[in-house]
Amino acid sequence: xxxxxxxxxxxxxxxxxxxxxxxxxxxxxxxxxxxxxxxxxxxxxxxxxxxxxxxxxxxxxxxxxxxxxxxxxxxxxxxxxxxxxxxxxxxxxxxxxxxxxxxxxxxxxxxxxxxxxxxxxxxxxxxxxxxxxxxxxxxxxxxxxxxxxxxxxxxxxxxxxxxxxxxxxxxxxxxxxxxxxxxxxxxxxxxxxxxxxxxxxxxxxxxxxxxxxxxxxxxxxxxxxxxxxxxxxxxxxxxxxxxxxxxxxxxxxxxxxxxxxxxxxxxxxxxxxxxxxxxxxxxxxxxxxxxxxxxxxxxxxxxxxxxxxxxxxxxxxxxxxxxxxxxxxxxxxxxxxxxxxxxxxxxxxxxxxxxxxxxxxxxxxxxxxx
Numbered sequence: 001x002x003x004x005x006x007x008x009x010x011x012x013x014x015x016x017x018x019x020x021x022x023x024x025x026x027x028x029x030x031x032x033x034x035x036x037x038x039x040x041x042x043x044x045x046x047x048x049x050x051x052x053x054x055x056x057x058x059x060x061x062x063x064x065x066x067x068x069x070x071x072x073x074x075x076x077x078x079x080x081x082x083x084x085x086x087x088x089x090x091x092x093x094x095x096x097x098x099x100x101x102x103x104x105x106x107x108x109x110x111x112x113x114x115x116x117x118x119x120x121x122x123x124x125x126x127x128x129x130x131x132x133x134x135x136x137x138x139x140x141x142x143x144x145x146x147x148x149x150x151x152x153x154x155x156x157x158x159x160x161x162x163x164x165x166x167x168x169x170x171x172x173x174x175x176x177x178x179x180x181x182x183x184x185x186x187x188x189x190x191x192x193x194x195x196x197x198x199x200x201x202x203x204x205x206x207x208x209x210x211x212x213x214x215x216x217x218x219x220x221x222x223x224x225x226x227x228x229x230x231x232x233x234x235x236x237x238x239x240x241x242x243x244x245x246x247x248x249x250x251x252x253x254x255x256x257x258x259x260x261x262x263x264x265x266x267x268x269x270x271x272x273x274x275x276x277x278x279x280x281x282x283x284x285x286x287x288x289x290x291x292x293x294x295x296x297x298x299x300x301x302x303x304x305x306x307x308x309x310x311x312x313x314x315x316x317x318x319x320x321x322x323x324x325x326x327x328x329x330x331x332x333x334x335x336x337x338x339x340x341x342x343x344x345x346x347x348x349x350x351x352x353x354x355x356x357x358x359x360x361x362x363x364x365x366x367x368x369x370x
Contacts, residue, residue, distance in 0.1 A: 061160075098292035
């Protein structure tokens with residue numbers, strides 16, 4: 001996808017952003033710039049919750065992305081999205097997303113991962129590697145533009161929208177990079193669509209593929225993208241399958257930290273190889289280990305201590321989903337459908353092929369280790 005920044009998709013918000021004027025000078029410029037867009041993201045979050053309540057099969061994160069895309073093309077809302085609301089929507093897409101990723105660490109416990117055994121851990125590690133590099137290579141071969149191959153590979157191999165956003169934050173690009181925001185939104189939409197389809201398709205393959213309950217649960221955990229989609233798919237085979245699926249899925253989540261760190265290091269080298277022309281606006285190079293990733297690891301360590309009560313973990317899980325939904329609404333507003341349509345066929349081919357790659361790799365891995 002190529003974002004049309006010269007014509008209808010130029011972000012006009014940069015002109016009013018500079019003066020931090022507000023008459024009395026008591027309100028900082030960034031607050032005034034971001035408030036309109038953040039308010040719209042809050043409205044989008046409420047609407048996404050409503051859609052999920054009415055249609056439980058539609059994950060709230062998926063609804064948030066779709067509503068963001070709709071808002072970006074609605075005649076009455078579109079000028080606001082591209083004008084006054086752009087700064088706040090960009091902030092939601094990046095800052096709120098990073099906060100959600102930090103809280104995602106509370107879903108992971110080192111003890112839970114080790115309890116599955118090293119063979120299963122090694123299997124999931126292998127599936128992640130095969131899926132990530134295979135999908136990335138295929139995306140580049142298909143000629144997908146920008147960072148889409150990297151982001152789609154990340155979403156399929158790790159944990160859907162959360163992983164896509166985490167890796168996008170490790171690229172060290174500007175907070176208001178419109179091209180990156182559009183690539184993220186497109187990748188999230190594709191991954192969540194295929195993950196949602198898995199809820200209906202994978203249970204139909206449970207018995208034809210000769211999988212017992214434990215194997216089915218592990219296959220779902222290794223091959224379905226988002227945690228919520230894993231739960232929805234695995235619960236069709238009972239509590240045993242659900243437990244296995246969630247634990248295997250959490251191993252995949254654990255792979256997020258080394259993957260993001262690797263992307264950050266690789267991107268840093270690319271910056272240095274380009275003689276610094278991709279440095280941030282203030283001249284700093286991107287951090288080797290992003291701060292939000294450190295927060296993710298810190299939350300995982302805290303969860304592993306067993307000191308946090310169930311109520312705190314439940315509240316954190318709710319806050320994480322709300323933050324990610326608001327962020328994904330913001331990212332969805334960066335999608336330009338006419339431009340997306342021009343690369344839609346290639347994107348659809350990659351999405352379906354990626355689904356086959358990770359399903360096949362996880363199926364083979366489960367058969368080898370159970």
